[in-house]
Amino acid sequence: MTCPYCGSGLDATGTCSRCGQVHGSVSTGWRPDPTARHEGRYFVTGHPTNRVRDGRSTSSDPVGGQMLPDYLELPSAGIRSTWLGTTAAAVIIVLTAAVVWVLLVAGRRPPPPPEAGYLSALRDAGLSDEFNSDVNAVAHGRQVCRQLEDGDPQQGLPADKIAVDAFCPHFAQGFRVLEKVKVTGTFVLVDNVGVDGIMADGTSCQGANGYSDVNPGTPVTVKNGHGDVLVGAALGPGKGDSTTCTFTFTVPVTEGEDRYVLSIGRRGEFSYSFDQLVAKGILVQLGQ
Template identity: 60%
Template sequence: MKRAPAACPYCGADLDAHGSCARCGGVLTPTPPTGWRPDPTARFEGRYYTAGHPTNRVRNGRAESNDPVGGQMLPDYVEVPVARSSIRLTWLATGVTTAVIVIIAGVVAGLLWARHKPGPVPEVDYVQALQTAGLFDQFNSEANAVAHGHEVCNQLEHGGQQQGLLADKIAVDVFCPRFNKGFRVLESAKISGVFVLTDSLGTGAIVTDGGACHGTDGYADVGRTTPVTVRNGKGDILTTTSLGAGTGDSANCTFSFTFSINEGQDRYVVSIGRRGEFSYSFEQLRSHGLQIHLGR
């Protein structure tokens, strides 16, 4: 018959005849020689026993770990290898948790960045607005367009009139919106004109060749490519063009030409080569064009 042990397997104190411990109150009851039991050291929820001997394997819930220090506090302690599968599961759970945290942190960071990311600079907005409106061709580069936009605002800052072309209005909207209210967009107009050289006396001032004609002798400067210049009242050149091919006969030779102007000037002074200057208002040119006669 197997004798009951003389010492409490939990605290090492002597047992009475009934197998009870007077120190910790433990009762020696038949237990499986191998398996999980409550940890006598109270360091963990359970400790693994093998053939009745406490080991270094411990667990809290399903998470297993190694506790040789606590095991050495118990009598008949033996050290066994810790189950590697449990360690792998523990590391796997830790890795998954870490990955989830990283993903959540990334999503939060992305949302914060999207909320606070800087918008496009005004210069980019201005160039894109010009392109959308079909006005970018007025400038030879993006830098030139941006410089013009800033100059528009600079003039307004120094008391300039709140008026300008559509490209100027876009510049005000983007760079200096405080001048937006009351800003007037000036109109543009394409002007058609004719220049008629007349020689009703038959002095030979006009040379004809199969319907084409041009001036000669004292009027030799009048012909195709004769320059046409448009200035404002201060003498600033607004635009230039030239006469087209002359059509007619030896009595009348007519040259056509066109040019574009913008509203906003006090006067529009048109000169045909060296044949004088002719002054008009914007409304006169837009409504009636112009017709200039030379000779008699």
């Protein structure tokens, strides 16, 4: 075994020929410098050494140490080890401070603008094609929130819900996504009394004489109870004969309106509830 302070060999009792009893009761460590040349001097088992310090700075002072009895001169490796330890500690402190600074700076960065998240969510949901451009989509999203702020009902289409989540999330919890369905309609033109109201050629048919306004392409309009147009469509090809001619059409309808008022050309208006449209569709008959 060797002495941990000077590197000399230890005898069977653990005594160093230079430092004395290494593990004895005499203290080892820093004490005030008896020579008053420095703030502190390092002692090994009660023996003064050449190692001194002032504040955090450690150096060697063999001249002052030789002024004291039982002086020991420690190898410079001890000071170098202390310096290396101090340097390593300083590096760790600097790295820790850098990590903390990075985290603080990252925490202070402003969040990304809601427009980016909104447009990304629209694309993920496959709804971006509902708008002509990103600018148009953002304008619609902002308008949805303005209407909610003005007191409009908290309901809308899936794209509206995405807008609420992005631009006015305080409305998100109470917002209801409305159901949108495609309703199939059937318009039947009947001429059982032989007034030549239907013209047929064996493969197709359409209205004639007093019913000449009923033909493929006749407009189909759906309004709400306030008269606002919700959606438009047109009659498809007529199928049948000179007695009965049937036209079909399809209209997309979104729930949330009090009534859905259907008109086919100039042939009157027919009122439905959303549940009626979903359950039974549309069936209109004209003629006798």
